[in-house]
Amino acid sequence: MIAILRKNAAPEAVDHLIGWIEKKGLQTHVSHGENEIVIGLVGDTTKIDPFLLESMDIVERVQRVSEPFKKANRKFHPADSSIDCGFGVHIGAGEFQVIAGPCSVEGENLIRIARQVKEAGATMLRGGAYKPRTSPYAYQGMGPAGLDLLCEAREELKMPIVTEIMDPRDIDVFLEKKIDVMQIGARNAQNFPLLKEVGKTKTPVLLKRGMSGTIDELLMAAEYIMSEGNDNVILCERGIRTFETRTRNTFDLNAVPVLHYLSHLPVVADPSHATGYTRYVEPMALAATAAGADGLEIEVHDDPTHAWSDGAQALTPDQFCDLMRRIALIREAIAPEAAAE
Amino acid sequence: MIAILRKNAAPEAVDHLIGWIEKKGLQTHVSHGENEIVIGLVGDTTKIDPFLLESMDIVERVQRVSEPFKKANRKFHPADSSIDCGFGVHIGAGEFQVIAGPCSVEGENLIRIARQVKEAGATMLRGGAYKPRTSPYAYQGMGPAGLDLLCEAREELKMPIVTEIMDPRDIDVFLEKKIDVMQIGARNAQNFPLLKEVGKTKTPVLLKRGMSGTIDELLMAAEYIMSEGNDNVILCERGIRTFETRTRNTFDLNAVPVLHYLSHLPVVADPSHATGYTRYVEPMALAATAAGADGLEIEVHDDPTHAWSDGAQALTPDQFCDLMRRIALIREAIAPEAAAE
Amino acid sequence: MIAILRKNAAPEAVDHLIGWIEKKGLQTHVSHGENEIVIGLVGDTTKIDPFLLESMDIVERVQRVSEPFKKANRKFHPADSSIDCGFGVHIGAGEFQVIAGPCSVEGENLIRIARQVKEAGATMLRGGAYKPRTSPYAYQGMGPAGLDLLCEAREELKMPIVTEIMDPRDIDVFLEKKIDVMQIGARNAQNFPLLKEVGKTKTPVLLKRGMSGTIDELLMAAEYIMSEGNDNVILCERGIRTFETRTRNTFDLNAVPVLHYLSHLPVVADPSHATGYTRYVEPMALAATAAGADGLEIEVHDDPTHAWSDGAQALTPDQFCDLMRRIALIREAIAPEAAAE
Amino acid sequence: MIAILRKNAAPEAVDHLIGWIEKKGLQTHVSHGENEIVIGLVGDTTKIDPFLLESMDIVERVQRVSEPFKKANRKFHPADSSIDCGFGVHIGAGEFQVIAGPCSVEGENLIRIARQVKEAGATMLRGGAYKPRTSPYAYQGMGPAGLDLLCEAREELKMPIVTEIMDPRDIDVFLEKKIDVMQIGARNAQNFPLLKEVGKTKTPVLLKRGMSGTIDELLMAAEYIMSEGNDNVILCERGIRTFETRTRNTFDLNAVPVLHYLSHLPVVADPSHATGYTRYVEPMALAATAAGADGLEIEVHDDPTHAWSDGAQALTPDQFCDLMRRIALIREAIAPEAAAE
Structure with missing residues (x-):
């Protein structure tokens, strides 16, 4: 799962979000783009509701990377x-x-x-x-x-x-x-x-x-x-x-x-x-x-x-x-x- | 309900269809157009499956006239x-x-x-x-x-x-x-x-x-x-x-x-x-x-x-x-x- | 084309509508159903806008019978x-x-x-x-x-x-x-x-x-x-x-x-x-x-x-x-x- | 733009892809997830056709991060x-x-x-x-x-x-x-x-x-x-x-x-x-x-x-x-x- 943050997100808000994600047992990879910051979420992302993530102020968009189906995959x-x-x-x-x-x-x-x-x-x-x-x-x-x-x-x-x-x-x-x-x-x-x-x-x-x-x-x-x-x-x-x-x-x-x-x-x-x-x-x-x-x-x-x-x-x-x-x-x-x- | 028949439908086939409809307790009104024959079905049309009617050889298209919902209507x-x-x-x-x-x-x-x-x-x-x-x-x-x-x-x-x-x-x-x-x-x-x-x-x-x-x-x-x-x-x-x-x-x-x-x-x-x-x-x-x-x-x-x-x-x-x-x-x-x- | 009228349409209003249709050079066939009156329009219906017909007070619904394409038909x-x-x-x-x-x-x-x-x-x-x-x-x-x-x-x-x-x-x-x-x-x-x-x-x-x-x-x-x-x-x-x-x-x-x-x-x-x-x-x-x-x-x-x-x-x-x-x-x-x- | 690669992508193929992207004047950020590798593309991604990227063997999915409209944005x-x-x-x-x-x-x-x-x-x-x-x-x-x-x-x-x-x-x-x-x-x-x-x-x-x-x-x-x-x-x-x-x-x-x-x-x-x-x-x-x-x-x-x-x-x-x-x-x-x- 990938969270795209607004470019002007305050560093503390970004840190807070990273802490929130890591508390759910996931790892994060952060990269800074020209117009936005991207956080990659690695681990069992079924614990995260993508719509919820997207509701946060500093988050602009969330995209799934892996399919949510496992046994049928x-x-x-x-x-x-x-x-x-x-x-x-x-x-x-x-x-x-x-x-x-x-x-x-x-x-x-x-x-x-x-x-x-x-x-x-x-x-x-x-x-x-x-x-x-x-x-x-x-x-x-x-x-x-x-x-x-x-x-x-x-x-x-x-x-x-x-x-x-x-x-x-x-x-x-x-x-x-x-x-x-x-x-x-x-x-x-x-x-x-x-x-x-x-x-x-x-x-x-x-x-x-x-x-x-x-x-x-x-x-x-x-x-x-x-x-x-x-x-x-x-x-x-x-x-x-x-x-x-x-x-x-x-x-x-x-x-x-x-x-x-x-x-x-x-x-x-x-x-x-x-x-x-x-x-x-x-x-x-x-x-x-x-x-x-x-x-x-x-x-x-x-x-x-x-x-x-x-x-x-x-x-x-x-x-x-x-x-x-x-x-x-x-x-x-x-x-x-x-x-x- | 209205059944539109092909223009070239044989008269016996049309009569047969009218008989089939009337046996279900409905009345029929027939009108002859330039390119097709139209049968109007009057009565409790919930007894007729419009898709079924449409499957018949001489029928080109069937259209509902009255809504199928009654108590909510x-x-x-x-x-x-x-x-x-x-x-x-x-x-x-x-x-x-x-x-x-x-x-x-x-x-x-x-x-x-x-x-x-x-x-x-x-x-x-x-x-x-x-x-x-x-x-x-x-x-x-x-x-x-x-x-x-x-x-x-x-x-x-x-x-x-x-x-x-x-x-x-x-x-x-x-x-x-x-x-x-x-x-x-x-x-x-x-x-x-x-x-x-x-x-x-x-x-x-x-x-x-x-x-x-x-x-x-x-x-x-x-x-x-x-x-x-x-x-x-x-x-x-x-x-x-x-x-x-x-x-x-x-x-x-x-x-x-x-x-x-x-x-x-x-x-x-x-x-x-x-x-x-x-x-x-x-x-x-x-x-x-x-x-x-x-x-x-x-x-x-x-x-x-x-x-x-x-x-x-x-x-x-x-x-x-x-x-x-x-x-x-x-x-x-x-x-x-x-x-x- | 077929126009389905409300059951309670006043007879004069129905006559007026029939006159309007016939002035456009089309013939009409009227049949009285249990819950509605149906007018069949016969002739060159490309002269009639079905949405317009449907806008009239006494008309409940209009349905096309013949396809509007001719040369491709x-x-x-x-x-x-x-x-x-x-x-x-x-x-x-x-x-x-x-x-x-x-x-x-x-x-x-x-x-x-x-x-x-x-x-x-x-x-x-x-x-x-x-x-x-x-x-x-x-x-x-x-x-x-x-x-x-x-x-x-x-x-x-x-x-x-x-x-x-x-x-x-x-x-x-x-x-x-x-x-x-x-x-x-x-x-x-x-x-x-x-x-x-x-x-x-x-x-x-x-x-x-x-x-x-x-x-x-x-x-x-x-x-x-x-x-x-x-x-x-x-x-x-x-x-x-x-x-x-x-x-x-x-x-x-x-x-x-x-x-x-x-x-x-x-x-x-x-x-x-x-x-x-x-x-x-x-x-x-x-x-x-x-x-x-x-x-x-x-x-x-x-x-x-x-x-x-x-x-x-x-x-x-x-x-x-x-x-x-x-x-x-x-x-x-x-x-x-x-x-x- | 983000490219999600298959987990089993050969390292040389990944390097080759990164080279291809960078030749177009973009920077890349790579992160390795549990089930896939993710490449973030940073720069003017209008130069990259996302469907094309997705057609490559080792690429599983491509997702846009920033909107393609600029002046209306x-x-x-x-x-x-x-x-x-x-x-x-x-x-x-x-x-x-x-x-x-x-x-x-x-x-x-x-x-x-x-x-x-x-x-x-x-x-x-x-x-x-x-x-x-x-x-x-x-x-x-x-x-x-x-x-x-x-x-x-x-x-x-x-x-x-x-x-x-x-x-x-x-x-x-x-x-x-x-x-x-x-x-x-x-x-x-x-x-x-x-x-x-x-x-x-x-x-x-x-x-x-x-x-x-x-x-x-x-x-x-x-x-x-x-x-x-x-x-x-x-x-x-x-x-x-x-x-x-x-x-x-x-x-x-x-x-x-x-x-x-x-x-x-x-x-x-x-x-x-x-x-x-x-x-x-x-x-x-x-x-x-x-x-x-x-x-x-x-x-x-x-x-x-x-x-x-x-x-x-x-x-x-x-x-x-x-x-x-x-x-x-x-x-x-x-x-x-x-x-x-």
Whole structure:
């Protein structure tokens, strides 16, 4: 951390500040510039609130030097992490997985859709039993009965299931039903009690970026989970909120290589939510794959116009099957061997 | 709701769509434009997912006509609401209140600060016992002991207390201690289980806008609380996230008159979080007052450089006292009688 | 266009409004909803300012139905456009081109870099002779001498050159030197006098999206050029401004399929500016290709640490050569035949 | 400027970098932290491109310490600037002015509106003769004839006129007609040829913030004008683009105290464009005044529903008159004497 002081700061005030910093167990390095004095703070700077430092009269600006995330940081864990999702499905460190299924678990059609996405090549099944909806008057999900349907599909198809948890009070039912991957949605990206609760388990967590979440905040949310002891975190880019209204969100695919650069955790992309329209899902799924994502999460429904939620962005099983074929071609194209030919 | 169809939509497809809409209990009005066909949907359009409609082949675009919020909507409740916060303090419908106190409850200094803000004219006391922090390594709040300190201050000073609830599992302790106003923070603006839980009580809720929350989403969050039976909702503008980095957030003061136009609920503004720097709190508190806010929430600390959180944006009691004097002058200046002179 | 009126609008006021609309030569369709009255406006709605309509007392909200762009609109020109850039290089309608070269024309190294990018497979040469810089104290470009160097490179290598025009007063020198493609930069995306000036020529224009430009505004800027008679417009997505600071811009790759859906014009993507860091250029160039871009614009410099501008995002010729190999593999992977196998 | 290097940077590479920096005439201060090495760069850092530094292998991150604007910087010019706009009207350094008039000059009604705004207390007259419009099919302004009408109104009313210049080729006509204040609109906030051109005159410039312009970019645009020799710059906050759609722009009133803190130049606010709706202009004009703006720019039209542009945000002369009375009360309320009572 670096504190930039005003040029005209009184020497005693500077000494006082240095004393204050050193009392917190940090070392200081002072250098005098033309228009300002710079203090470098060395040591465990998590003890210092940068905004607080900046509030002091003689301080003009404070800048972080090292990232506030540790366990999620590639610097301290250079090798890619691979997360074991069960049924032999690993994600990250070269292994690519496609999570597919309906937005909401709606009933008997789940198993039908599940069979179709598995046949098309999906390796994990998604479906929401608890649904965060902007309107209290919209469909809120089947709840535990939805989890049961997911578990039945898992038993038949032998593939891990991914489903959203919204409330820390539901953790017991998720553990009891041995949900393979718990999803934290964009609206809960900074729901810290919920992050801590899933952090106390060993269940893999698919952690979505918040609507206005920075890349650093996504990594800090992962840090919340990891700091409680659960290292099985999968990051997910699902679009951010900007001024553009032609799509549901703005798909920040830059985040894929940036997250790979900053962190060792696997990165999944969700072109369904990131675009909001079926017609854009295919090109953006291919783009995310080419950008180096470790996996994709895609909404599939066998009758989108009757889906209970998000039908507008669902692929039909046929469209999904075609997409899987194209994804495989992109995966080949970006394989290191392919390029080296 | 209006669905705009492609010009070349086959008549049978149009008829099929009209049938589908009418089966949901809605009426339709069709008009043929030069380049498109427009269907107006009349009735309870909450039954229709606009994104789903838009996913249909013949539909080009769907637009909402009526707001999705009902109980919070001024259209159905033209008079301003006034919320009773206890101890004779009402907010809204012409009554203006200032909520002040430290960011975090830290210990014995709370009562000292409380006395000072009360003397300066604050009518409600704030202080966080549960703190949402971006880093899991930052101070997380005193918890129940913090609530006890707030209650002690309330008993002495006879003023309502406002404090944040982050976890639906804490609702019992908040009710048991008879917290006067429960605050929902920006990060929980779409934490629907939490919104529903506070909605089941009768305790007033100070509901902050999310970092990337639209004005409509803030009203939908209010709707979540109100739809469970709790009409005591106070809206709070606390800054949104934009590209500007010179301030902690961008203070969207336009939201004050817009919320008054759309809703009957009282609107409070928080210049401390919206700016992030002590030096900007005073001008922006005055601006919020002039914009017509029904109240302000302001962070005050008697030793900001030793505050456990957000010291950078806290006023000292002296600064707060001076600000209260200026706020009173602005309140007079915007009074209807003043202008009519 | 649709005007939604208040439910309690007086019948005479509604009649008056209808008269006002019809006097402008438009037809109206009125339908009465439960909570509002809706007027559909049919005809040439470019004559009506939607904000003005919305300002009227009885009007609650106005919504556009048809897009305000005409010549750029795929609806009125269903087939993809192909733009002839000279030297047999066409872009769009299935033809993919890579524009490469240094950010700024700096001198003799231009021809060296040009030879290298051509050998690696680039089909067009870029280089800035006039540079828009945030600081007046930064390097502002070589001006006409830079154009001459570009022309020399063109003569030797027989490939079209692309270079930015910032000032309508420079149009004569651009025409005199027969610049093949004039680039309009992000900062001039709504510089209407400049757009009109290039619109009066027949020279192809590479039109970049503004930093906070919506997709619709990009198409309206194209419309400015086309309405003056120049249909040779190439659209370019180069990243937009958001709250994310880990990259120079947020690369809105969704814009690629959205622009293809809305318009017949070719769409190029610029991963250099959209990321700002050499290390992210390759994955994002591949992503843009997979998303269906008709071309890429990429900065290449043979000595990035000594480049006069934007060295941080330049590829070396070796990196570029490797990238071209990977791009070719992605192009194959997304070819319709490939997927159909 | 500060460069943070990787911890494992080879000593020779570090030495090489230090040599490279010092060859540019800068001094360096090196300090070794736990996880990184930090180099402080002292001297004229405008010679170094921070993005370029960051592109070097051993460099992890680069941070600016001092602001890139000099002439606009309060650090080097502590006293408030006052700009002389002619006819005895000064703005800044305690003097507050209201600029009012129609969006566009439309004809004979200009003089009528001008008389009304002057009578209500406006001290400067605005009106657009050249109009930047998103659509090429919208009204583009009267051009020189509009300037003549403004000049006639000036002669009668003896008040300075403010009008927008969009094209550097128009500078001669603006000078010839002795326009008192040239306005640079939001869309031209980074039109550098235009900024340089007005910088070569001595005419005061009302410089609007770009739609996605940061506060620093606004100050750099001022720097462009000032670096050419024209110090008469008035800054204008007119709303920025965000995700919020209930208003035309998001009024960033925080910018008022931030600009006062960073710069000595006067700051004007434009509540008409910042809100887009007549009904929000009054509260936001009062808010801007309370925030400490040195002036306001407000659109007034005597027949808004027939205005040729932006009628939706215009006040009638009566509404403006009422607003002026309220503004005066706010000005009194924030006067230092008032607060000290």
